[in-house]
Structures are given as structure tokens and as C-alpha cells.
Amino acid sequence: MSGADVPVGGSRTGRGRGGRGRGERAMVPPTEFASYYGRPVLKKPVWRALDIAGYLFLGGLAGGSSVLAAGAAASGRHGLARPLRVGAFTAISLSLAALVHDLGRPARFLNMLRVMKPTSPMSMGSWLLTGYAPLAGAAAASTVTGRLPRVGAAAGAAAALLGPAVASYTAVLISDTAVPTWHDGHREMPFVFCGSAATAAAGLGLLVSPAGQNAPARRAAAFGAVLELGATELMRRRMGLSAEPLRTGRAGQLMRASRILTCAGTAGALVAGRRARGVAAAAGAALLAGSAALRFGVFQAGVSSAEDPKYTVLPQRERLAGRAEAGAPTCGTKPPR
Template sequence: MMSGSGVDRDGVYGERPGREAVVGGEQSVSDRPPSGTPSERGPGRRRGRRGRRGERLMVPEAEFTSYYGRPVINAPTWSARDIAGYFFLGGLAGAGSVLAAGAELTGRKAMARALKVSSLAAISGSGALLVHDLGRPARFANMLRVFRPTSPMNMGSWLLTAYAPTAGAAAVLEAAGRLPRIGRAATGGAALLGPAVAAYTAVLIGDTAVPAWHDGHRELPFVFTGSAAVAAAGMALIASPVAENGPAVGAAVFGTALESAASRIMERRLGFVGEPYQQGKSGRLKRAAQGLSAAGTAGALLWGRRNRIAAALSGAALLAASACTRFGVFQAGVASAEDPKYTVVPQRERLRKQAAGDA
């Protein structure tokens, strides 16, 4: 038996009452919209929160979302252990070379030797983690086929290629006690390249489309430089005699102050986009870094020059604080890429301001 309903150019006609799809729960008969053609329903009938006749909500209010709830940009696929570890060890190596050169100039031989060796170990571990994440060593070598000053990744590859042999020569010649002039030249060269090695990874991630990294590109190099100084100070406190710990204490104070100030300025400037730095895993890592750096710096100031055990514990706290900072920045970037609002909302705000300025 055929139904008397159908569809023409004016819409659906002759449908049976109560056949409409229900959104948001059960409806009573009185709440259902009338059946019939559009002309039978009348021109004033609207679907909304409350129509003129007080009908219930049929379509949910629009909420922010993205297509099928998918991220607008692809989140980084890097391994947190490999890349955040690469950030941390690179910072330790670069800042360690600077502190080693200062220790050598001031006659602190034990500290200079320890930091040269630790910088070589750190840059070796950093390179190993990078190659492990790339998958094959040939991929790192392929980045050296061109020289492109506009590419932070390409320039970083060349920077590591220049720094690693220089730091290696400084450490090996110091340990062997051979060729002191060449060793001093290598120490100076590593110290000149060290700040760039400590901070270039911040430039690298700031050049991506990840909101928490890209929008923080102004302050992230200072955050990474301060974190690197904290790590180098921690290593010096662990490996040096207490009589030589003066520069390490100063580096701890400087690094903690720089990292803390740059982080606060960045998060205040980022506003809404800076939320990932304060929430979730990144927020926990950030708070841990703040606590560890404060404890390590206080311990270094109070006992770092008098008590060997206290100096070592303070150094360990500073190293852990630097690692937490690097892993926290990495996790904040991943979180901001996975949530589409951190990409779309700032875009809409920029477009609104541009339209207002044009008007």
C-alpha cells in the first residue's frame, strides 16, 4: 500500500505526524513541529532556541569545533624522549663550553676539564638522539648537501657539524695533556659556538606552525639559553671541587633568573595560546622545573662553596630542572597542535582586527 506523502519543489508533503528526527531528547506531541508542506507550516515558523510559539530547541547551539573533531594542523610526530632529550643535551653542551672557557681563564683547571668532557658527552648523546629520531644517519648527512641561511634546520645541522669536532678536540686534548695551544684554541672555538648550540633549537621549533612554539618565538631562545645555563651550572657543581664553584653559582643564579623572566613574559604575551604551558603534563613539568631550579639555586648559594654533598645535590636539582623545562616546552607544543582552538581562534581574532582596521 503506497503512502500519500512525497517531495515536490516546495518540500515534503503528506508526511505522517511524529516522523521528524528528534535532537536532544524526547518531545511531547505538543512540542513537535506541524506536518505538511512549507506553506502549511507558515512563514513565521523557525527552528531555534525559542521560536515565537515557544517550541523547544531542535538544533544544538553552534560550538567551536573542527571537521570531525580533527586537529587543524598535524601535531609533531617526534619522539619526546629523542627530541626533548636532544634539546636538553644540546643546551648542556653549549653552555658547558662557555663555562669551561671561563673556568680555564680563571685558573679553575678541574672545573674546566670536567665541563669539557661533559660537553663532549652531551653533544654526542644529543646527536645520537637526533639520528635515532631521524631513523638513519644518512638523513642527517643529506641536510649538509645545501647551505641555506633561511632554514633553521639546515643552519642547525651545519652548527652541530662545526661545534662537535671543536668540543671534541678541546676535551680530548685536555684529557691527554697534549698540544695545549691547539687545545686552548679549540676551547675558545667551542665557547664561541656554544650559545648558538644552546639556543638554536628554540629558533627551530619557533619556525614551525605549532601555535605554542610559533607564537612564542621571541622569548623561547631566552628560555632555552637560561635553561642551558642552569644545566651547565648543575654539571659544574656535581663535577668540580667546592673551591672552584664560584662561576657555577653565578651561572645558576643567572640562568634561573633569565629562564623565569622569559617564561613569564612569553606566557603573558601569548595569553590564550599560552594555556598549554600552564596545563596538563606541560604545566606539571613547568612547576617541577620552577621548584627544582629554586631549590638548586638556593642550595648552591648557601652551601655550594662549602659542602661537597650539598653542592652535588644542588647540581642534580638544577640538571633536573633544565630537563623538565625542555620536556615541558615540547609537551606544550604537542598539546597546542592537537587542540584546534589554539590555531583557529587566534586566526579569527587577527582577521577581526584586520577588518576593523580596514574599516
């Protein structure tokens, strides 16, 4: 038997001292996933949770609200469109403020506009926000003052076209990192964020609009809940080990709270939201809270996965083993001839 055949944690012969069989003795201590000097394998994100998780949530709320406002305005439900347009501009303004606060100086945001790099989510996102925010502001100003209605309608329609990108680009932004939970969820994360943006916008519409005009918000709540919950579950099943931080610790609590609030808010909106103003408002508040809990949960899960080396080391070993079984070359080896 060669050394390669010795099981980890066991002796070569399976016998104790004197040659008598006493079972296998532990020869190798349990694996501890640590790096040199006790430092983690990855440097965890240094972003402030309140700033960046809030930035993720508020951007989704703004983008979703612009889309829902455009649909409400097109169907003549101005009691729903007006507060949504104001809410979209307020949310994107707060989102930008949170981003600039995390950056430390406004000049750092302006520096990102010096170039346009299509391969950089941060660069494209900065330009996207720069184009979207004035449109959302013009639409909100027109609907509040009643002036220049055609300009306001055009600005609202343009903001709605950019809305899905505003709602989902932050998913691309965090997935384009080495943070295991964020990176491994890159396929489904944009759909999760779009669904969350739809439920947030629906929640705002249910909270502030008359009960007789909230039909688009109720439909958006159902659509967003199905997309968000379905994409989140698919993402967790596909990710494997790196999905564990989404189920455990503080992030797991936030994700469970998000599911409960989203389901409760959607049920309340569909069952009694059309008839009872109080139920509609309560459902809207639950949907907003559920969307915020999801963004904060995803943020916290990413930080937790970067802090624990096993979420980096074990998936790498699994990928290398899979390539070896498939006969594909791995790093440091020459391809077979």
C-alpha cells in the same frame, strides 16, 4: 534587527512559542573545534619525545658547558673546566645520536649538509653542530690527556664562541613551525633556552667540581635562573591562549617541576654551595633536572597545542578581528581605496 545582530546561542526575538517572553532559547549548539572527518587542523609533530626533547636538552647543556668551561679555564679553575669540557662533548655526542635515531638513518643527517640555506634553521643548525662537535671533542681530548694544550685551549675557546648558538638555535628550529605554542613563543623562546642552558651547565659544574672552584658555576646558576624564569613568564603572558598548554596537563606538570627545581637548585648553590660539597652536588642535580623538565615540558606543550584545533582557530579569528578593527585588509578582501 538583522541576522548579524542575533546573539550566538539565542533566538531572534528572545520570546518563546506564543510570543510570550521566556528568555532566550539556545538555537545554535556550542562550538566544537573539529575539522573534516574528525582530524585535527594541524598534523601533530611525529618526533619521538625522548629523542627530540632529549636533543633539545643535551644541545643546551653542551653549549652552556663550553661557555662556562672557557670562563673557568681563563680564571685558572681547571677542576671546573675539565669536567665541563668532557661533559660538553658527551652531551653533544648524545644529542647528535638522539637526532640521528629520530631521523632513522645517519644518511638523512648527512643529506642536510649537501646545501647551506641561511633561511632554514634546520640547515644552519646542522652545519652549526658539524662545526661545534669536533671543537668540543678536541677540547675534551686535550684536557683529559694533557697533550697539545694550546690546541685544546684554542678549540675550547672556539667551542665557547659557538656555545650560545648551539644552546639557542633549537628554539628557533621549533618556533619556525605552525605548532601554535612553539610558534607563538618565538620572541622569548631563545632566551628561555639560553637561560635553561646556563642552569644546566651550572648544575653539571656544581655536581662534578670541587667546592672551592665552583664560584663561576654558582654565578651561572643565578644568571640562568633569572633569565629562564623571567623569559618564560613574559612569554606566557604575551602568548595568550596558546600558552594554556604550558600550564595544563602533562606539560604543565613538567613546567611547574622545572620552576621548583630551578629555584631550589639556585638557592642551594648560592646559600651553601661554596662550603658544603654535598649541598653543591644536590643543587647541581636539581638544576640539571629542572632544565630537562623545561625542555620536555615545552616539547609536550607543542604537541598538545597541535592536537587541539582551538589553539589554531581562535588566535586566527582574533588576528582577523584585530585587522578588521584597524581597517587593514584581510585575506580574500580588497584594500580600501
